[in-house]
Amino acid sequence: MTHLKWWQTAAFYQIYPRSFADGNGDGIGDFPGMIDRLDYLQSLGIDAVWLSPHFPSPNADCGYDVSDYTGVAPEYGTPDDFRRFLDGAHRRGIRVILDLVLNHTSEEHPWFIESRSSRDNPKRDWYVWRDPAPDGGPPNNWYSAFGGSAWELDPATGQYYYHFFFKEQPDLNWHNPAVKQAMWQAVRFWLDMGVDGFRLDAIGTIFEDPAYPPQTAQLSQLDMLRAWRENRSPEEQQALMAEFTRMFQCQVGQPGIHELMRDLRAVLDEYPGDRVLIGEDDDPAYYGNGDDELHLVFNFPLMRTDRITPAWVRANQAERLSKLPPGAWPCNTLGNHDSARLISAFGDGRHNDGWARVLAALVLTLRGTPVLYNGEEIGMTDLILERFDQLRDNQAVNLYRLAVSDGIPPEQAMAMAARMTRDRCRTPLQWANAPNAGFSPAGVAPWLPVNPNYAAGVNVADQEDDPASLLNFYRRLLRVRRATPALLGGEYVPLHPNAEDYLAFLRRDSRQTCLVVLNMSPRVQIINLADAPIAADVAECLFDGADLRAAGRRDDVSQLALPSFGVYIGRLQKQEK
Ligand code: GLC
Numbered sequence: 116m117t118h119l120k121w122w123q124t125a126a127f128y129q130i131y132p133r134s135f136a137d138g139n140g141d142g143i144g145d146f147p148g149m150i151d152r153l154d155y156l157q158s159l160g161i162d163a164v165w166l167s168p169h170f171p172s173p174n175a176d177c178g179y180d181v182s183d184y185t186g187v188a189p190e191y192g193t194p195d196d197f198r199r200f201l202d203g204a205h206r207r208g209i210r211v212i213l214d215l216v217l218n219h220t221s222e223e224h225p226w227f228i229e230s231r232s233s234r235d236n237p238k239r240d241w242y243v244w245r246d247p248a249p250d251g252g253p254p255n256n257w258y259s260a261f262g263g264s265a266w267e268l269d270p271a272t273g274q275y276y277y278h279f280f281f282k283e284q285p286d287l288n289w290h291n292p293a294v295k296q297a298m299w300q301a302v303r304f305w306l307d308m309g310v311d312g313f314r315l316d317a318i319g320t321i322f323e324d325p326a327y328p329p330q331t332a333q334l335s336q337l338d339m340l341r342a343w344r345e346n347r348s349p350e351e352q353q354a355l356m357a358e359f360t361r362m363f364q365c366q367v368g369q370p371g372i373h374e375l376m377r378d379l380r381a382v383l384d385e386y387p388g389d390r391v392l393i394g395e396d397d398d399p400a401y402y403g404n405g406d407d408e409l410h411l412v413f414n415f416p417l418m419r420t421d422r423i424t425p426a427w428v429r430a431n432q433a434e435r436l437s438k439l440p441p442g443a444w445p446c447n448t449l450g451n452h453d454s455a456r457l458i459s460a461f462g463d464g465r466h467n468d469g470w471a472r473v474l475a476a477l478v479l480t481l482r483g484t485p486v487l488y489n490g491e492e493i494g495m496t497d498l499i500l501e502r503f504d505q506l507r508d509n510q511a512v513n514l515y516r517l518a519v520s521d522g523i524p525p526e527q528a529m530a531m532a533a534r535m536t537r538d539r540c541r542t543p544l545q546w547a548n549a550p551n552a553g554f555s556p557a558g559v560a561p562w563l564p565v566n567p568n569y570a571a572g573v574n575v576a577d578q579e580d581d582p583a584s585l586l587n588f589y590r591r592l593l594r595v596r597r598a599t600p601a602l603l604g605g606e607y608v609p610l611h612p613n614a615e616d617y618l619a620f621l622r623r624d625s626r627q628t629c630l631v632v633l634n635m636s637p638r639v640q641i642i643n644l645a646d647a648p649i650a651a652d653v654a655e656c657l658f659d660g661a662d663l664r665a666a667g668r669r670d671d672v673s674q675l676a677l678p679s680f681g682v683y684i685g686r687l688q689k690q691e692k
Pocket of ligand 1: 317
């Protein structure tokens with residue numbers, strides 16, 4: 116067996132710091148809270164944490180507008196708290212990677228404050244400044260992906276600066292070598308401290324077409340914003356997304372980026388311990404030659420659908436695995452802080468618990484590194500906010516304002532904003548059936564409302580002691596995954612290409628072959644796998660979602676019975692005659 120790196124076998128768990136655990140009772144998650152929950156993370160069985168931004172930030176974009184790349188946001192704690200968190204995680208065998216936002220800083224970052232101070236400031240060229248168009252308007256008609264023009268006039272100096280995201284997030288000019296030098300210094304700061312790598316934010320947006328040609332897409336700003344997350348027919352959504360992509364084609368995926376990623380990789384490779392880079396993008400080109408750019412690139416196409424079916428997964432795997440360059444390692448996920456929660460995205464309303472289980476099993480058994488999103492393990496769902504003043508995600512605030520100024524009645528605009536806002540999936544972690552779900556003390560108003568379903572069993576404490584809970588399902592699965600080499604490193608071999616209700620595949624390495632069957636339907640399935648491309652007639656059961664005592668059971672693979680949304684993992688064996 117080839118030796119696997121830690122980031123190939125690790126199960127990652129994304130922590131959204133603001134919503135994870137409020138240690139000091141101010142309604143905002145923080146490092147003391149996270150430190151208190153390290154034992155929980157260890158007992159869950161994850162191997163690595165991806166921490167969404169924990170840096171000082173005015174929070175125009177919930178921390179993705181960084182004002183100090185080597186600091187710790189005071190509301191999350193002190194630099195010492197961060198170190199205690201990192202050390203505590205490491206002591207428990209949990210690695211920690213940080214979120215690195217390269218495309219832009221906060222407008223309050225000292226670099227930008229200097230840059231905007233005068234046209235001849237030495238940092239002027241650290242950002243993207245352009246003269247107004249002849250009519251005094253913006254340099255071109257590019258949009259910001261979060262609404263409005265991508266250009267903001269700085270009245271004091273009479274030029275516009277470019278921002279792909281909010282106007283509070285000016286884009287850095289990565290053509291200027293001083294920018295790279297300053298950013299790599301911050302990267303080294305954290306690597307020196309011992310962090311295990313970075314998730315790279317929005318790398319596709321780092322460079323722009325240097326000719327700044329006008330964009331010609333036919334999409335209103337409102338529709339552009341709605342394209343992010345609206346319930347539409349798949350055809351409509353596809354057409355909208357195609358136009359959306361066309362709208363931004365000069366602003367994303369531009370030349371220069373691969374060279375930059377190679378450069379960053381070289382910095383990481385100077386350090387011992389296999390530090391890792393995970394790109395927030397789905398383009399396999401970011402793997403470079405398999406060893407010179409990013410270690411992992413998300414398989415986002417897997418989650419870009421409103422229904423995950425066996426056929427969808429088979430098609431996704433066939434395409435994705437065939438596109439990866441030799442040596443590249445897949446990375447699967449079904450949710451994060453920008454998308455609907457797993458159950459809200461893919462549940463059918465009637466069998467949500469079944470979907471939660473079968474999809475957990477999917478992401479933990481496919482070939483590649485799985486990335487889970489905090490709260491998924493207890494079945495947290497999206498919260499639909501009711502009032503404008505509850506919105507914290509400025510993307511939704513922009514959408515609401517645009518809709519109202521377009522003549523849409525406020526209630527309808529609010530309904531649109533509530534559907535698209537990323538606040539939906541960012542509500543506080545539900546620790547107990549207690550006031551504020553145990554996230555903050557009673558009487559404190561958390562920064563986002565708590566989802567009231569904590570009182571209906573969607574919380575850690577209630578699930579902790581129930582062996583049949585979703586939480587313990589995740590724990591069992593993570594344990595089996597860790598203990599089963601073929602699940603960690605084995606090749607993926609799809610079976611039964613026409614099965615509509617279930618997904619069956621092998622994970623196979625030189626020592627063992629595991630059979631995985633996921634019933635993605637409420638109907639019982641009797642499955643004959645005796646024709647799998649391996650001579651086997653029995654499977655030693657490693658995991659049976661429905662039977663906690665099934666491990667070690669010998670099952671006849673010519674008639675495996677899977678209950679509604681059943682999950683089966685077995686090790687294939689030839690019967691001793
Ligand atoms: C990434 C982050 C998102 C953020 C954006 C701008 O997509 O995941 O939350 O708003 O980048 O930094």
